[in-house]
Amino acid sequence: PIKPRKTLSVVLAFAASLVFGVLLAFLKDALDNSLKTPADVEERLHVPMLGALPLVAGNKKLAKPLTLMLDNNTSSFSESIRTIRTGLVLSGLDKPHKITVVTSSVPSEGKSTLSINLAAAMGQMESTLLIDADMRRPTLAKTCELPPNTPGLSNYIAGAAELSDCVHHYEAAGVDVLPAGVSPSNPLELISSARFVKVLEELKTRYDRIIIDSAPTQAVSDAFVLASYADALIYVIKADATPYTLAKHGIQRLQNSNAPVTGVVLNQFDVAKAPKYGGDYYYGGYYDYYGYSSD
Numbered sequence: 001p002i003k004p005r006k007t008l009s010v011v012l013a014f015a016a017s018l019v020f021g022v023l024l025a026f027l028k029d030a031l032d033n034s035l036k037t038p039a040d041v042e043e044r045l046h047v048p049m050l051g052a053l054p055l056v057a058g059n060k061k062l063a064k065p066l067t068l069m070l071d072n073n074t075s076s077f078s079e080s081i082r083t084i085r086t087g088l089v090l091s092g093l094d095k096p097h098k099i100t101v102v103t104s105s106v107p108s109e110g111k112s113t114l115s116i117n118l119a120a121a122m123g124q125m126e127s128t129l130l131i132d133a134d135m136r137r138p139t140l141a142k143t144c145e146l147p148p149n150t151p152g153l154s155n156y157i158a159g160a161a162e163l164s165d166c167v168h169h170y171e172a173a174g175v176d177v178l179p180a181g182v183s184p185s186n187p188l189e190l191i192s193s194a195r196f197v198k199v200l201e202e203l204k205t206r207y208d209r210i211i212i213d214s215a216p217t218q219a220v221s222d223a224f225v226l227a228s229y230a231d232a233l234i235y236v237i238k239a240d241a242t243p244y245t246l247a248k249h250g251i252q253r254l255q256n257s258n259a260p261v262t263g264v265v266l267n268q269f270d271v272a273k274a275p276k277y278g279g280d281y282y283y284g285g286y287y288d289y290y291g292y293s294s295d
Helices: 006-031 038-045 065-071 076-090 111-123 153-157 187-191 194-204 222-227 244-256 271-277 281-289
Strands: 049-054 099-104 128-132 168-170 175-178 209-213 232-238 261-269
Touching (some): 038 049, 049 076, 076 232, 076 261, 099 222, 111 128, 111 175, 111 209, 111 232, 153 187, 187 222, 232 244, 244 261
Parallel strands (some): 099 232, 128 209
């Protein structure tokens, strides 16, 4: 038989699929506007980088994944948290940041993870209080293994509980925590009230540092109100996921409202992919050299 020429057909099909695959890869890369590396953040957002939290593979032994620093104090993640702590402290040498708000563009970017671990790092140096002000999607009470319906921020602002009943000591981290409390129907009105301002003023006399876990900027306006009470604000971006335009819009809105945007933290940064993106290999080399690659 002279046709069909099967070998030629297979070779042509392979070549065509290869060309199509390469073009598709270039198209996907061109359409991907997410922030992948610390260099992307500094060049495209023009906001200081406080640090990058490395991507940590899943580990069944971690009972509470939000408290990675407590589970392994010598990991690259823990070292990154301490780097962020140092950057935050140094940015307020003349006037220490009493209240720091942590927020992000959308949920699931890691702001609660950063808040809890940063509070634990701060607690190693100064008396620290961690407040869960994300009353729509609270996480602090569950992470700290507090009983359901534990009194918290909303209860105290509403006058339904005493402060001593709402503030709880988290022994594992060595810090005090103020959970969100009962989820109210009007969280924004609570944190905008004069009573909430009085609560913050009272807490400032008791603690050296107050870390507030806020709701995302694109979901609700809570972060903008909380930022007006803060001395510093940390914006969390999830690497290779958060669109550049979304992060830029959120940061610009905060800056336009005179929020004290101190810097950005790039969360879940894959150190292993750093050479692929170019120019960021030193992140992986740094941790390897100093033995912080146990993750």
